[in-house]
Amino acid sequence: MKKMMLAAAMMTGLAATAAQAQVAVKHIQPNEKSPIATGVWAGDTLYLSGQLADPVTPADVAKGTPAVYGDTKTQSLSIFNKIQKLLKEQGLDMKDVVKMTVFLAGDPANGGKLDFPGLQASYTQFFGTKDQPNKPARSAMQVAALVAPTALVEIEVIAVKGK
Numbered sequence: 791m792k793k794m795m796l797a798a799a800m801m802t803g804l805a806a807t808a809a810q811a812q813v814a815v816k817h818i819q820p821n822e823k824s825p826i827a828t829g830v831w832a833g834d835t836l837y838l839s840g841q842l843a844d845p846v847t848p849a850d851v852a853k854g855t856p857a858v859y860g861d862t863k864t865q866s867l868s869i870f871n872k873i874q875k876l877l878k879e880q881g882l883d884m885k886d887v888v889k890m891t892v893f894l895a896g897d898p899a900n901g902g903k904l905d906f907p908g909l910q911a912s913y914t915q916f917f918g919t920k921d922q923p924n925k926p927a928r929s930a931m932q933v934a935a936l937v938a939p940t941a942l943v944e945i946e947v948i949a950v951k952g953k
Contacts, residue, residue, distance in 0.1 A: 818880070828876065834953070836880055840893065840946040842938055843868035857940070862897055862908030865943045870916045873947055882949050884916050885924045889948040892930040897942050904932045909943060 813833030820828045829838040843865035845857035859865055874884055892909060896902035909930065917925045926947070936944050 829880070831880075834951040836877075836882060836886075836949045836951070838873060838876060838947045838949070840891075840944040841869045841872050841876075842936070842941050842944055844872065859940045859942075861899065862894065862905035862942045863911050865941070866909045866912035866945070867915070869943060869945050870912055873945065874916065877949055880949075882951060883922075885922050886949040886951060887917075887924070887926040887947045888950050890926045890928040891946050892928065893933045893936060893944040894930060895933055895936050895942050905942070906930065 814831070816831040817827040818829040818831070826839055829836050831837075843859050846860045846864060846868075847858040849855060849857040860868075870884075873887075877883055877886065894904040894906065894909060897905050916922065936942070
C-alpha cells in the first residue's frame, strides 16, 4: 500500500513538473517567404538566428559593382548593431544576452586567417562597458565558409527576459 501511495505521489509530482515545463513558443518571421525565423521565443528566452552584416556600400547594378561588407571588425559592428535592434524590437537589450555563438571565416585579405582581434574590437563596444557591464557566455570558432561568400562573421545569441 505504501509503495502504491509513494508511486502515486511521484506520478503527481512528475505531472506537475511536466505542466510547468510547457512554455509558450512564438516564432518571429521576417516575412512569409523566409525559410527561417529571425528568432524564436520559448517562454522568457529568445533565440536569435545567426545574423550577417549589412553592406557598407550596397551593390550598384548599373555600374556592375558588388556590395562591400568590410573587414571582420566592420562586419562585427554591423551585426552587433543589428542584434541590438532586433533585441529592442522584442523589449530586450544587450544586457539580456546570456549566450553568444560566433562563427568566423578566414579573411582573404588576411591570408585566409580569422581576425579575432577585429571581432573583439567590436564586441567590447557592446559588452563589458561602463554602461553595459554584462558579458554573455561565448563560443567562437573558425569555419571554412559562411552562407554568403563575402561574410566573415555570423553571430547568434540567446537572450533572457529578466524578472
